[in-house]
Amino acid sequence: MESAVHLRTVDISFAVSGKQPFRAVAGADLRVAKGEFVAIVGPTGSGKSTLLNAAAGLLRPSAGVVEIEGRPLEGLNRSAGYLFQADALMPWKTSRDNVAISLEISGTPRRQALARAEEWLERVGLRGFGDRYPHMLSGGQRKRVAMAQVLIRDPAILLMDEPFGPLDAQTRLIMGDLLLDLWQQDRKAVMFVTHDLEEAISLSDRVVILSTGPDARIIGDFPIPLPRPRDVSEIKLEPEFQNLHRDIWHLLKDQVLKAYAHSTAEKA
Amino acid sequence: MESAVHLRTVDISFAVSGKQPFRAVAGADLRVAKGEFVAIVGPTGSGKSTLLNAAAGLLRPSAGVVEIEGRPLEGLNRSAGYLFQADALMPWKTSRDNVAISLEISGTPRRQALARAEEWLERVGLRGFGDRYPHMLSGGQRKRVAMAQVLIRDPAILLMDEPFGPLDAQTRLIMGDLLLDLWQQDRKAVMFVTHDLEEAISLSDRVVILSTGPDARIIGDFPIPLPRPRDVSEIKLEPEFQNLHRDIWHLLKDQVLKAYAHSTAEKA
Amino acid sequence: ADTVRIAIGGSSCICYLPTVLAEQLGNYEKHGLDVELIDFKGGSAALKAVVGGSADVVSGYYEHTISLAAKNQQLASFVIMDRLPGIALVVAPGKNDQIDSVADLAGKNVGVTAPGSSTDFFLKYLLSREGLDPNAASVVGVGVGATAVAALEQGRIDAVVTLDPAISQLKNRHEDLKLLVDTRKEADARSLFGADYAGGALYTRQEWIDANPEQAQALAAAIVDTLHYIHSSTPEEIAGQMPPELIGDTAIYVESLKNSLEMISETGLMDDAAAEAVLEVMSFNSPEIAGAEIDLAATYTNEFVQAAAPQPAE
Amino acid sequence: MPRPVLLMLQILVAVFAIAFWWVLTRTSLFGDPSRIQFFFSTPMDVLNRIIAWFSSGQIWYHLWITLIEAALAFVIGTVAALILGFWLARRPRLAAVFDPYIKAANALPRVVLAPIFTLWFGLGIWSKVALGFTLVFFIVFFNVYQGVKEVNRTVLQNARMLGMSERQLLRHVYLPSALSWVFSSLHISIGFAVVGAVVGEYLGASAGLGYLIAQAEGMFDIAGVFAGMFVLSAFVLIIDWLVTLAERRLLIWQPDSDHHH
Amino acid sequence: MPRPVLLMLQILVAVFAIAFWWVLTRTSLFGDPSRIQFFFSTPMDVLNRIIAWFSSGQIWYHLWITLIEAALAFVIGTVAALILGFWLARRPRLAAVFDPYIKAANALPRVVLAPIFTLWFGLGIWSKVALGFTLVFFIVFFNVYQGVKEVNRTVLQNARMLGMSERQLLRHVYLPSALSWVFSSLHISIGFAVVGAVVGEYLGASAGLGYLIAQAEGMFDIAGVFAGMFVLSAFVLIIDWLVTLAERRLLIWQPDSDHHH
C-alpha cells in the first residue's frame, strides 16, 4: 500500500539554552499507509505531539526524513489537517466563524461556509453555541469546535492530538463513531494520539507505542485485526479486544514505571 | 461533620451579549465536608468547571450562597488550592520557579522554596525538567507542574479540574496514589472533576453527577463505601466497584445521549 | 561675582552682535562680569526666561518692554545695541515684476517670522502707511531660517519681512533680489518712522536693575566698549573675532555685516524719538497697548550708558 | 461605576484643578499673582477668550484646518505604519536590515526638519501633515511590529495548518491578534498627530490653532495660548472617543478583564 | 542570517542612501545642485563637519549634555509611566476618572509649554528633561496600561488563587506579562527622549546637540544641521542597543517566534 506519512528513522531535538540539545525522539520510524488509522500511545512526555508536529511540517527532524505521499516534506504539510493538543481556536472568531473559516480559506462563499459550519457544530453536539467566542465555552466544547474546524476541510491526512481528552466517556464514544464514519467514507490516513487504550484499540488499525523519552523510540506496533465497521461502544466486550488491551497495557505500564523510577531515582 | 464547601442552591449565569443570560447551573446544592473527597462527573459543558470557579470565589453565583467553612464567601477563597482545567502556569517562570513561587508567596525563603520545589518536581516525575519554561514541556508535563504548584502549598481545600486529563493511564494511577497519600495524611476537602469514572470511583468518598446544561442540576450522589486505604490500580477488580461503575455510567450515559439528541434535534 | 545670565533671542541675528562679540572680546570680564549667554529661539522666549527669573537680562528687541508694560510687567532697557530695526521687506525672486511697491502687496501672501512678532507688526504698519488696510496682505509665519528661504524660492509667498542673516543669504543666492524696504539703512528707517527706531537692546526687570546696579553698569559699559570696537574695525576684523559656528559662510557674513553696520548704535544711548517711534508702531498694532497708560520713560534708561561713556575705547 | 457618577467625578477633578489654578493666579499664596498670570493667565480670562472665539465664529476656520491636518496625519501615518509594520514583521531579515535606520529616523528632531517639509510640501496643510505623520508613524509602527510578533503560536500554527495564505493569515490572525497593540498606539498617537499639526502651524503657517497660539504667544497673550490649548484638548478627546468606539466594536471578543477583588 | 552578512547588508543600505544623496546634491539630475545643497548639504561636507567636531573634541561636551538630558528624561519618564501605568491599570475606576485628562495632556504641544518648563525648571538641563519626559511618559504609560489589561486571565486567576498579594501579582504576573509592551514602548520612546532633549535645547539653551543644531540653522549652515542629526541618530542607536540587550535577557522565556515558511 502507498504510504501517506512516513517518518524515516527521525531524530527530533530541541535546543535548550545552556545545555545539550534535548533529543526527544531518536530513530523513530513510523509509516502510515493511505487509508490507515494509526493510534499512537506512550507515556506522557514521550514525544507523541512531537511526532505529529514533524508530520505536520511544523518541526524539522534533526536527522531522518519526513515523507508525505512518497515525497520528502518541505515546509508545511498541506494535505494534513491537524487537531492540536492545546487550545488553537482563534479567540476573535465565534465558534461558527472558527469552523467556517476553514472552508472560506479555500474559496467557499461565506454563506455556504456558514451553513456548513452550522451543520458541523450540530454534529459535534454544539447547536446553539455558534455565536460564542471561545472563551465562553467549556474546555470540551472548545475541543469539539476545533474538531469541527479540522474535519470540515476533509483533509487526506488527519493528525489528531488527544482529540477526546477533555470529553466525558459517553461523548467520546459518540465522537469516536463520528470519526470512524467519516474515515470509513473516504479512508483518510489518520495519526491519532490518545491516552485511552480502549479508544486506541477500538478505533484504529494499528496501535504504535512510544517508549519513555528522551530518545523515545517506537517499541511496540500492534495490528488490530478487529472487524470493521466497528461499534465503538460494543467492541470492548470482544475477547480479542481484551487480549490486545492487556498486552499493550503491560508494555506501556513497564515504560511508565521505568520512566517514573528513573525520574525519582536519586530520591529512592 | 462540619462542611468545608457548601454551594447552597446556587444558580450561575453568564452574560451573553445580545441574548438572555445563559444559566449554566440552576439550583445546584453541593456540600463537601471537611476531609471529604468528592468527585464531580457530568457531560461536557455541564458546568463542572463553573462549580469549581464558584467554590474558588472566581465566579459569583447569580442566586444562592457559597459558604466556605461555614462562612459566606467574599472575594477569593483563600483556603483553597485550585488546579485549573486550562494552562495556568506563568510562562515567564521555569517549572522550578513556578512551583517554588507557591511557597515564596507566603514567605518561605527562596532557597528553601527551590529545594522543596525540586522535591515536588521529582514526586510528579519531572526530575531534570526544573529549568524548562512551560512552552518547552509537553501537555502532560505542564499539567504535572501545575499540580505540584498547587499541592506544595498544602491547602485545606483542593479544587481540581481534570487534573489527570492529559496523562497516560499508568501515570494517572501513580498521580492518583500520590494524591490519596497526601489526602490521607491530613484529610483535605477535595472537589475533583474528572471524565474518568473509574478514577472518580477509585479515589473519592462520593461521586456527584451533574445533568446536562443549561440549567444543570445535581442528579446523582453516590457514596462510595469502598474501604480505605485504597490501592488505585487494584480496587477496580472488586465487585462493588463494578456495580457502582455500572450504575453511575447508566445515569451519565442517559444524560449525554439526551443532550446530544437535544443538540441535534432539528437535524433528525 | 555671581554669573549674569543673558538670554539672547537668537544669537545668529546680527542685531544681537554686540552681546556675543563682547563675550568674544573679553569685555564682560574686563568689567568684572561673569556672563553666561543662553541662546533662545526668538526674543519672546528669551524674555519669558527673564520674567520667570531663570535668566537675568534679555538681549532682545526693545519693543517688548512696551508690550510688557501693558501687561503690568515693568521692564527697562539700559543699553541700546541697534538704533534701527534692521527689518527688510524682500520680494520673492521671480515676483520682481509684479511687486514694485508696498501697495502691490495687497491680496498677496507675505511671510513674517511669526504671527504677532515684530516683523508682523512692521508689515502691518507699512501697509497702513501706504493707506491700505493693515490686513490687506495675508500673513504667513515662516520663521527666520531655511523655511523662509524655501517658501520664498518656491513662490509659496510673494514677499517676506525678515532680518539678517536671512536677508544676506537671499541676496547671495539671488543677485537681483529686490528689497522694497531695508531698515538696516538709516534712510529707509527715517522715511518710515521719521526718527531712529530702537531695535536690539539689553533690558530686564526693573527690580533686577534696582537690585544689581553695578552689574547693569558693567554690562552697559561692556556693550558700549563693544559698540566702539565695531565702529572702529573692519567687517573682516569683526568676523575674525566671532566663533566659527556663528559665522557660517564668511563671505556672506562679512557682506551682511557691511550692510548692517549702519543700524548698530554707536553710543548705546536711547534716543527719545526712537522710543516714541516704537511706541507708535506698537500702539498701532495692539489695541491693548494703545489703550494702556504706558510710561515710556520708565521703559528705558540712559543712566548707565552715560556713566560708561567717558571710558575711552580701546 | 454608573456613567453619571463617573461624569460627576470627572467634573469634580476639573473643578479642583480650576480652583487650584484660580488660587495660583489670583491670590498671592504662591507668589506675585501678576507675574504668575503672565505665565498662566487666569481661568476667567481663558474662558472669556474661548467664548469670544466661539461666539465670533473666528475659531471654526482654524479648528477646521487643524482638524484636517491632524486627521490626515493620523490616518496616513497609521495606515502606512500598519502596512509597513505588518509587512516587515513577516520579513524578519529585511526588518533586521532596516531596523537601525528606522530607529535612527525616529530620533530626528522633527522641528529641525520643518524647512525640508516646507520645501517638499509647501506652506499649506501638507507640510503639517508630514510633521504629524513622522510622529504617528513611528508610534504605530513599533507597536504593530511587536504586536505581530506576540501572536499566540498555537493559534498561528493552527491557522497555517488550515491552509491560510500569507494574506489570509494577515487578515484572520495577525491583524485581529495585534489589534489591541494597534489601538494602544492609536490612543498615544492621536495626541501626537494633533501636536504635529499644531507644531507645524506654529513653525510656519497662515491658519490653524497652532497659528492662533503662535500669534497669541508673540503678543504675550497667554490667555490666548491657554485658550488654544484647551480647545485643542477638547478636540483630541472627541477624536479619541471615536477611536474608543471603534475599539469596543472590534475587540468585542475579548473577555472582560475581571477587576473584582 | 549570520551577523556579518546582516552588517554588510545594513552598510549596503547606507551606501545606497549616501550615493543617492550625493547624486541629488552633486549632479543636476534633480535640479540645480547649488539650490539643493542649500537644503541638503552634501555627504562630504557633512562628513567633514562631523570629523571636525570629533577631532577638535568640541562635540563631546555637547553630546554629554544631550546624553544626560535624554537619559534622565528616558529613565524618569519610563519609571513614572510604569508606576502610574501599573497603578492605574489596577484601579479602573480611578483610571476612568482621570482618563480624559491624561489624554488631553498628551495632546498639548510641548513646544508651547517650553516657557513654562523654563519657569519651573530653570535654564539648565532640567527644563529639557521635562520636555523629554512629557513625550516619553505618555508613550510608555499607554502601553503599560494596555499591557496590564492583556494579562492572560487564567494565569492571573491562578496566581490569585495561589494567594499572591497585589504587590506580588505586580511583580510576578503583571510586570513580566506586560514586559513586551513595555519594551515596545521603550523602543519608541528612546527616540522621543532624544527629540525632547534636542528640541528643548533648540528652543533655548547654552549647550547640547540641539544648541549646535539651532546655531547652525540660524547661520544657514545646513551641513552643521545634518551633522548634528547624524550624530544624534548614532547616539540613539547605541542606547537602543542597550535596551535591546536588556530585552533579550528579560524576555528569554518567550518561545522563538517561528518565522519559517
Ligand SMILES: Nc1ncnc2c1ncn2[C@@H]1O[C@H](COP(=O)(O)OP(=O)(O)OP(=O)(O)O)[C@@H](O)[C@H]1O
Ligand atoms: N520546545 C521544546 N524545548 C525543549 N523540549 C521540548 C520542547 N517541546 C517538547 N519538549 C520535550 O520533548 C518531549 C516530548 O514532548 P511532547 O510534547 O512530544 O510529548 P507528548 O508525548 O506529546 O506528551 P503529552 O502526552 O504529555 O502531551 C518532552 O520531554 C518535552 O519536555
Ligand SMILES: Nc1ncnc2c1ncn2[C@@H]1O[C@H](COP(=O)(O)OP(=O)(O)OP(=O)(O)O)[C@@H](O)[C@H]1O
Ligand atoms: N464566559 C462564559 N460565557 C458564557 N457561557 C459560558 C461561559 N463560560 C462557560 N459557559 C458555559 O457554561 C456551561 C458550563 O461550562 P463549564 O466550563 O463549567 O463546563 P464543564 O462542565 O467544565 O465542561 P468540560 O467538561 O467541557 O470542561 C457551558 O455550556 C459553557 O458554554
Ligand SMILES: [Mg+2]
Ligand atoms: Mg502531547
Ligand SMILES: [Mg+2]
Ligand atoms: Mg471544564
